[in-house]
Amino acid sequence: MTKKFVLGIYDDEDVLLQAIENVRAAGTNIYEVFSPYPIHGIDDVLGIKRSRLPIVAFFCGLFGTSFALWMQIWMLGFDWPMIIGGKPHIALPAFIPVTFELTVLCAAFGMVITFFIVTKLKPSFKVNVFDKRSTDDKFVMAIEVKEGVTDMPALNDLLRSNGAIEVNEKEVIK
């Protein structure tokens, strides 16, 4: 299935940020903005909500803590009790380093794996490059065209009046 996009090409970061604000204020939905480098404050003007990944990290970390403590207490306290260094079977201070490491490991892996799943990032992931210049020195604002709904000349005017140096159309296989 192909989708049609209108691409506004910008060559200045500040013009782009202003344009995003004006385009959104005019009631147009922006599909995506491509930039050669991260732009400060672009998340806010695009209205992108903050990631909920930290919540995943917390619960993965909590799982790591509980798993590590359970594992060590069960192994060294119940399954195969051993006296090590004259300490009690369940010697909590000795378990802390392992607990710490597993907490960090689970939180980190949990975050990365969740990120891959949520963004559908996998080896077969195909990236649609809307305009190759967005990897060099141009900023590209992509707006999805809905047949019969989008007013093409008006959209063209809106982008150009907000500083776009070019406005192109492109069909992308989705």
Added chain:
Amino acid sequence: MTEERLIISRKTNNKFFLMIAIGVVLLIAGIIIAALSGGGHHAEGHGEAAAAGHEAAHWSKRLYMNLWLNNVYFTGIALVGVFFVAVQYVAYAGWSVLIKRIPEAMGYYLPIGGVVMLITFLLGGHDIFHWTHDYLYNQFLEDGVTPNPQYDPIIAGKAPYLNFWFFLIRMIAYFVLWILFFNWLRRNSIGEDLHGGTNYYHKSIRISAMFLVVFGVTSSTSAWDWVLSIDTHWFSTMFGWYVFASWWVSGLSVITLTVIILKQNGYLKLVNANHIHDLGKFVFAFSIFWTYIWFSQFMLIWYANIPEESIYFIERLGGNGGHFKWIFFTNLLINFAFPFLVLMTRDAKRQMIMLKIVTIAILIGHWLDFYLMMMPGTMRTDAGIGFIEIGTTLIFLGVFLITFTKGLTKASLVPVNHPFLEESVHHHV
């Protein structure tokens, strides 16, 4: 960018003086109570020897310990202010420019700290430090033949480092160096305000780099001198770090709390949630760092279980009749668990009320931390937290606040000619 002058009203200043006055009243009340009830308390706890020997000096010992505890605590905080500024310079940091005047002004307490430290040591040295007693060092009694029963070979072995004069010289050297560097940095900072240009900035970086070397050595050695040597027989290679971590997180809390209070009173208008967020991260990260150091010290001693090392934790847990047990666990709870859980989310670090609660808790917590480092080795079961402790702390807090706020009023809160000021204004995380 315009200057912003802090004005401390007479009313606010009076509040600080009232704080000192209340402290003095509580302290005197505490001393009277201690002097009147000291005897009875002693007799039941220690038997005849203690009742006869140490009874009279009891309240004065407690007073010296409190002076020492509070002075080490507040001097550390003042020193951390200078250290913070130096770190920011050496790191070429831009974000902290708007709040830089606050840690800078903390250093104004250092001269007072030096004087109080010197007087307390000269007057109460014998009460604070066991190693200051001469009889420990003589292997034989005066006749030269009879072995001295009080001779302590371990302490005598430490005499080249732990002796009165070297200790005194070191103490004076620390303060001279610290005050020198503080004044040097401060003069450059104010000169920059007046004359502008990047010369002051580059010079400050060089001064800061030198100070960091000095601080790296003296923060450890002063911790050995002032805190570790109280438990003269004991030793820990982590100790310099441990005291530094405690000072550092307390200092960061003072900086954060001051920024928030100033902001809530209409100052520091250019400081926004992003700066507060970064300060919150500092407090969060270094309360974990303190815990890391705490645990590193504890676990190795606990695991090896060598009597001469583990005595330190025995005195603080089951020993001394479990007198310090509650502080031991409160210490961990208030300085680790509480900030760790409360400041974990991004939102909490950007909300002033959350940071206020946590930083105040940390400041109380690290006061208790120093209490726990000093009291078990000196006051033993006679240690308490009563009028004397609260009174002395209030006096020190009042004096610290007066010098600190006076320092803040001496220069614009915004370093108007700092080359990175613009970057700090647009700081965004």
